[in-house]
Amino acid sequence: MKVKTKSRLAKNRLMLWGICALAALTAVPLLAILGEVFLRGYDQLTWSFFTEPTPTAYKAMKAIEAGLPIPGGIANGIIGTMIMLGMAVVVAVPTGILCGVYLAEHQKQRFAQGVSYLTDLLQGTPSVIIGIITYIWVVVPMQGYSAIAGSVALCIMMLPLIIRSTEETLKILPASLKEAGLALGGNKARVMLRVQLPAAFGGIFTGVLLAISRVIGETAPLMFTALGCSLIRFAVDKPISAVPLLIWEFFNDPNLQDLIWGASLFLLLFVLSLNLLAKYLANKWNQ
Numbered sequence: 001m002k003v004k005t006k007s008r009l010a011k012n013r014l015m016l017w018g019i020c021a022l023a024a025l026t027a028v029p030l031l032a033i034l035g036e037v038f039l040r041g042y043d044q045l046t047w048s049f050f051t052e053p054t055p056t057a058y059k060a061m062k063a064i065e066a067g068l069p070i071p072g073g074i075a076n077g078i079i080g081t082m083i084m085l086g087m088a089v090v091v092a093v094p095t096g097i098l099c100g101v102y103l104a105e106h107q108k109q110r111f112a113q114g115v116s117y118l119t120d121l122l123q124g125t126p127s128v129i130i131g132i133i134t135y136i137w138v139v140v141p142m143q144g145y146s147a148i149a150g151s152v153a154l155c156i157m158m159l160p161l162i163i164r165s166t167e168e169t170l171k172i173l174p175a176s177l178k179e180a181g182l183a184l185g186g187n188k189a190r191v192m193l194r195v196q197l198p199a200a201f202g203g204i205f206t207g208v209l210l211a212i213s214r215v216i217g218e219t220a221p222l223m224f225t226a227l228g229c230s231l232i233r234f235a236v237d238k239p240i241s242a243v244p245l246l247i248w249e250f251f252n253d254p255n256l257q258d259l260i261w262g263a264s265l266f267l268l269l270f271v272l273s274l275n276l277l278a279k280y281l282a283n284k285w286n287q
Contacts, residue, residue, distance in 0.1 A: 044262030049073035100166025123160035131221030150226030165207020
């Protein structure tokens with residue numbers, strides 16, 4: 001018996017070490033990417049980098065020739081990203097929550113099953129396809145690129161994640177919660193609004209944050225819808241910039257390529273903060 005016990009303990013330790021080694025191996029590329037971007041971009045995160053618009057290629061070339069840092073920053077991209085993201089959230093969150101509530105409450109209906117299938121299909125649709133469809137639906141009728149078109153593309157991409165997180169969170173709530181509300185005289189709508197949705201708030205909010213973190217780095221849909229702009233612009237019916245678009249523009253301009261690292265580091269830190277916040281809220285809600 002002792003020999004078998006020792007053999008099992010040795011196998012357990014071997015499996016544990018193997019799993020830890022594989023986990024560390026998968027973390028190596030992520031740490032390498034984060035380290036490279038941080039080392040190259042941390043010195044660019046100055047006040048002017050966040051408050052000034054993108055410089056022209058001529059100004060950047062003159063600064064490089066003089067041995068000076070490239071002037072300007074990504075303020076136009078930050079403002080454009082927040083405007084489009086804000087408009088997308090205003091539409092996607094209530095729509096996604098209502099759709100998720102319907103799917104959770106009518107799981108066996110054919111229409112609900114069809115909507116659930118379409119949600120999964122939409123979630124797997126490449127972002128470039130969504131950008132092309134939004135171009136046909138919004139840009140062509142409006143006869144121009146705009147922040148509205150960009151927000152529509154982001155909204156379409158956010159919807160599946162919000163719908164699915166709402167549906168799954170409501171499904172795992174105790175059935176007694178709904179039964180108690182109905183027993184006290186509340187109708188289905190009141191019980192959903194006053195009891196079930198507040199109880200599921202943590203999971204739903206986590207899904208919203210994950211949806212935002214997923215779409216904030218998308219470039220392809222915005223290339224077909226928002227196009228980009230070198231100025232700080234607040235008009236929603238005109239072309240507008242975004243941080244992912246600026247990274248693509250910096251890559252294509254030899255004079256602005258040094259700004260790629262600062263913009264990439266800002267985007268990584270923003271997405272990382274959203275994911276950490278979502279994880280914290282998920283753990284707190286589970287407790």
